[in-house]
Amino acid sequence: MEYKISNRLRTGAIILMVLGVLGVGYGFMDAYSVNEDNITEYLANEDHHGDEHATESHGEEHSVSAAHAEEGHADEAHGAEVEAEGHKMTHEEHVLHQLHNRPYAALYVAAFFFFMISLGVLAFYAIQYAAQAGWSPVLFRVMEGITSYVLPGGALVLLIAFFADSHIFIWMDENVVAHDAIIQNKSGWLDKTWFMIRGLIFLGGWSAYRHFSRKFSVAQDLADVNDNSNFKKNFRISAAFLVFYIYTESIMSWDWIMSVDPHWFSTLFGWYVFASMFVSGITVIALITIFLKSKGLLPFVNDSHIHDLAKFMFGISIFWTYLWFSQFMLIWYANIPEEVTYFVTRIEDYNLPFFGMVALNFLFPLLLLMNSDYKRIPWFVVMTGVVILFGHYLDIFNMIMPATVGDRWFIGIPEIGSILFFGGLFMLIVFTSLGKYPLLAKGNPFMKESEHFHY
Amino acid sequence: MASHYEAPIRRPLVTGEKSYHDVTVDVARPVEGKANRAWWIVFSIALVAFLWGIGCIIYTVSTGIGVWGLNKTVNWAWDITNFVWWVGIGHAGTLISAVLLLFRQKWRMAINRSAEAMTIFAVFQAGLFPIIHMGRPWLAYWVLPIPNQFGSLWVNFNSPLLWDVFAISTYLSVSLVFWWTGLLPDFAMLRDRAVRPFQKKIYALVSFGWSGRAKDWQRFEEVSLVLAGLATPLVLSVHTIVSFDFATSIVPGWHTTIFPPYFVAGAIFSGFAMVNTLLIIMRKVCNLEDYITVQHIELMNIVIMLTGSIVGVAYITELFIAWYSGVEYEQFAFLNRATGPYWWAYWCMMSFNVFSPQFMWFKKLRTSIMFSFFISIVVNIGMWFERFVIIVTSLHRDYLPSSWTMFSPTFVDIGIFIGTIGFFFVLFLLYARTFPVIAQAEIKTILKSSGERYKRIRENGETLAGTG
Numbered sequence: 048m049e050y051k052i053s054n055r056l057r058t059g060a061i062i063l064m065v066l067g068v069l070g071v072g073y074g075f076m077d078a079y080s081v082n083e084d085n086i087t088e089y090l091a092n093e094d095h096h097g098d099e100h101a102t103e104s105h106g107e108e109h110s111v112s113a114a115h116a117e118e119g120h121a122d123e124a125h126g127a128e129v130e131a132e133g134h135k136m137t138h139e140e141h142v143l144h145q146l147h148n149r150p151y152a153a154l155y156v157a158a159f160f161f162f163m164i165s166l167g168v169l170a171f172y173a174i175q176y177a178a179q180a181g182w183s184p185v186l187f188r189v190m191e192g193i194t195s196y197v198l199p200g201g202a203l204v205l206l207i208a209f210f211a212d213s214h215i216f217i218w219m220d221e222n223v224v225a226h227d228a229i230i231q232n233k234s235g236w237l238d239k240t241w242f243m244i245r246g247l248i249f250l251g252g253w254s255a256y257r258h259f260s261r262k263f264s265v266a267q268d269l270a271d272v273n274d275n276s277n278f279k280k281n282f283r284i285s286a287a288f289l290v291f292y293i294y295t296e297s298i299m300s301w302d303w304i305m306s307v308d309p310h311w312f313s314t315l316f317g318w319y320v321f322a323s324m325f326v327s328g329i330t331v332i333a334l335i336t337i338f339l340k341s342k343g344l345l346p347f348v349n350d351s352h353i354h355d356l357a358k359f360m361f362g363i364s365i366f367w368t369y370l371w372f373s374q375f376m377l378i379w380y381a382n383i384p385e386e387v388t389y390f391v392t393r394i395e396d397y398n399l400p401f402f403g404m405v406a407l408n409f410l411f412p413l414l415l416l417m418n419s420d421y422k423r424i425p426w427f428v429v430m431t432g433v434v435i436l437f438g439h440y441l442d443i444f445n446m447i448m449p450a451t452v453g454d455r456w457f458i459g460i461p462e463i464g465s466i467l468f469f470g471g472l473f474m475l476i477v478f479t480s481l482g483k484y485p486l487l488a489k490g491n492p493f494m495k496e497s498e499h500f501h502y
Numbered sequence: 503m504a505s506h507y508e509a510p511i512r513r514p515l516v517t518g519e520k521s522y523h524d525v526t527v528d529v530a531r532p533v534e535g536k537a538n539r540a541w542w543i544v545f546s547i548a549l550v551a552f553l554w555g556i557g558c559i560i561y562t563v564s565t566g567i568g569v570w571g572l573n574k575t576v577n578w579a580w581d582i583t584n585f586v587w588w589v590g591i592g593h594a595g596t597l598i599s600a601v602l603l604l605f606r607q608k609w610r611m612a613i614n615r616s617a618e619a620m621t622i623f624a625v626f627q628a629g630l631f632p633i634i635h636m637g638r639p640w641l642a643y644w645v646l647p648i649p650n651q652f653g654s655l656w657v658n659f660n661s662p663l664l665w666d667v668f669a670i671s672t673y674l675s676v677s678l679v680f681w682w683t684g685l686l687p688d689f690a691m692l693r694d695r696a697v698r699p700f701q702k703k704i705y706a707l708v709s710f711g712w713s714g715r716a717k718d719w720q721r722f723e724e725v726s727l728v729l730a731g732l733a734t735p736l737v738l739s740v741h742t743i744v745s746f747d748f749a750t751s752i753v754p755g756w757h758t759t760i761f762p763p764y765f766v767a768g769a770i771f772s773g774f775a776m777v778n779t780l781l782i783i784m785r786k787v788c789n790l791e792d793y794i795t796v797q798h799i800e801l802m803n804i805v806i807m808l809t810g811s812i813v814g815v816a817y818i819t820e821l822f823i824a825w826y827s828g829v830e831y832e833q834f835a836f837l838n839r840a841t842g843p844y845w846w847a848y849w850c851m852m853s854f855n856v857f858s859p860q861f862m863w864f865k866k867l868r869t870s871i872m873f874s875f876f877i878s879i880v881v882n883i884g885m886w887f888e889r890f891v892i893i894v895t896s897l898h899r900d901y902l903p904s905s906w907t908m909f910s911p912t913f914v915d916i917g918i919f920i921g922t923i924g925f926f927f928v929l930f931l932l933y934a935r936t937f938p939v940i941a942q943a944e945i946k947t948i949l950k951s952s953g954e955r956y957k958r959i960r961e962n963g964e965t966l967a968g969t970g
Binding site: 229495 | 746827
């Protein structure tokens with residue numbers, strides 16, 4: 048079956064991107080409209096208009112959290128951004144930093160979110176090859192389409208990290224590092240050049256696997272019936288990729304996400320991010336498969352395939368919750384000051400997104416996808432999928448925002464603009480790539496099993 | 503469940519010219535025959551070890567925990583090491599019967615019965631330690647939230663040791679039910695074949711009147727699937743809760759968030775190694791080479807390789823984060839493991855767990871039965887050391903240097919461990935003589951899709967009609 052990206056879809060994606068650019072541009076203008084000169088006025092105004100914020104309590108709350116950061120710093124635990132250039136930052140400076148960080152952070156969260164979907168799909172694809180799965184080969188071309196976003200998406204994440212610099216990664220600010228003994232001890236690892244080199248190595252490895260697996264997969268289509276050499280090559284490089292992936296994914300999570308809180312650390316973090324990307328990736332496979340099937344383009348995909356994808360969405364959602372809970376509960380239970388600040392700020396300032404995401408990522412899929420009949424109903428899977436994706440956007444949001452904008456978070460124009468831009472780009476690249484080769488990888492030796500798959 | 507079509511590149515799971523009747527006969531043979539000399543010799547050795555262990559337990563309980571090598575600083579050592587080790591071994595059984603069922607791995611059918619038996623016997627051993635390591639084990643029932651005459655004095659639900667009680671007892675009960683349900687059709691087969699009245703009576707009793715009607719089979723399948731769906735989160739949570747015993751603490755080297763999934767990976771790793779150890783012998787002794795084929799051993803080796811690598815990633819993650827954390831206690835804990843007085847235990851653990859499974863990347867090695875057997879033993883020793891290293895090296899040197907000390911076990915510590923190994927083999931050897939060690943009913947469901955004979959007939963384009 049051939050697929051060509053329709054003009055409507057292409058135009059739609061481009062409109063999303065244009066809207067996104069406008070939103071992001073507005074976000075930057077809005078953030079930088081407040082500067083050293085008018086920040087005092089801005090804060091005074093804010094207190095004035097802050098009816099919905101309950102003026103007094105807001106001010107109080109803020110001073111409490113600032114005091115907390117100071118105290119934490121005395122414990123050498125938290126609050127690198129409070130101190131710069133050797134003197135204590137004033138409240139105004141602190142707020143100004145947070146305001147200015149917001150559009151960068153919004154951009155970064157959305158960029159990482161869409162990138163992690165494609166990387167999650169790449170890992171899922173490699174696992175299907177390495178496990179010699181008999182059900183999924185009919186979905187390989189859909190997965191290959193989604194993974195075409197790995198290289199551009201990952202490059203954009205790195206570029207934003209490079210240009211946002213200390214707007215996202217406080218350890219990239221030399222002034223901060225000069226006065227922060229904890230970060231200095233880590234400077235062997237947290238170094239901008241070394242960070243970029245590592246990032247390029249990860250990206251190089253992932254996209255090399257993506258390139259060759261796609262190449263062999265297409266070559267297998269044209270090969271003789273009894274010639275499985277391209278399949279075998281794919282099998283081998285998939286196993287090798289998975290080894291590379293398990294290491295680089297962990298390190299990537301420490302680099303690209305955990306280091307936004309350079310004083311904080313958690314050994315589970317890499318695997319936790321993995322669960323998030325894996326479930327989002329599988330969800331997008333399901334959504335795109337259902338979309339293409341609704342156009343009549345995947346006649347060989349039946350509701351058993353959808354059922355299996357939905358089972359993975361269900362299972363990995365629970366797995367994600369397991370890791371979320373393990374990380375949270377262990378830190379909450381031991382309550383060691385240097386670790387617990389991470390969750391203290393999230394519970395104080397991000398209460399709804401922090402606990403809301405657990406409802407979205409756990410309760411919804413648990414209840415909606417428990418029934419095996421529901422897992423075969425496309426609109427049901429789509430509905431749950433949308434909830435899961437939103438939940439995992441919030442997950443990334445909760446990881447990045449507290450360290451960059453603190454309690455000045457909001458999901459407004461910069462955030463939505465960034466989602467629109469990267470969403471549009473993702474659609475454009477993925478659907479263009481889907482149109483390049485037939486949607487059935489017919490040379491795969493498990494293809495017949497997969498086409499007749501019935502559960 | 504799966505389609506009737508199977509890709510030709512899949513290798514047969516049942517080799518030889520087996521028909522349904524051959525499967526029945528092969529599985530029933532060890533049960534219907536008489537035990538040979540070798541069995542009696544091995545059984546006697548295991549029994550002696552078991553009795554010796556009982557002696558050590560009675561001595562401990564009646565004299566006091568002081569007969570062990572524990573001290574004021576290292577107050578957990580062999581007891582909890584052995585506990586975690588046995589629980590870990592038990593996990594592969596559920597993994598094979600539940601997780602591999604969810605993933606529709608047909609190869610699990612030849613090994614699930616024995617793996618589950620191994621689970622249950624290993625959990626028995628594990629369950630001993632939480633009781634015997636108590637100072638006053640006769641008050642063990644106080645861990646249960648039972649209304650009482652102390653003004654309803656309750657337990658504190660905040661302790662992972664209490665969660666252990668619930669985790670282990672639930673795990674044992676669910677595994678037992680899951681295992682027994684699967685045994686019903688096989689016991690019924692033995693009942694129907696039995697010629698001696700006593701055997702017939704016994705197998706009639708344990709097979710609960712299974713008559714194999716369509717409706718029964720349909721419900722049987724559904725129950726298996728539901729139990730597999732419940733057992734999978736259970737298996738993860740049980741070892742997670744075991745890992746919480748350490749990870750919820752504030753001891754450097756124990757307090758780390760990766761423990762839950764890493765302990766689970768380690769459990770699968772050591773459990774599969776134990777399954778390999780047992781099955782490599784069993785296939786030979788019971789003449790089951792056509793069912794537990796080299797491919798089964800190869801696949802188990804691949805699982806060992808995979809989980810061994812995950813454990814390796816976790817080791818490296820812990821090392822990196824210990825450095826990255828900048829917490830000197832944490833850094834010292836790992837330095838102490840690698841270079842302190844227990845360096846030999848640490849390097850045994852590292853080389854046995856991280857390096858040895860990497861040999862499985864070579865097809866020649868992972869399809870060699872001798873080599874697999876050797877590695878499976880090595881892995882189990884390595885995983886014992888892993889628990890020992892985590893527990894003892896973190897305790898013997900932590901925050902206060904004035905509390906630093908050493909640990910060495912006494913003969914009672916060792917004797918109890920040997921006793922549990924003896925007990926395990928007593929149970930397993932009895933099982934191998936009285937239970938159908940292969941789930942013949944399940945094997946029969948894949949015979950025509952994955953049996954060598956039927957695959958050949960299909961590949962030659964002939965019909966299966968009349969092949970029986």
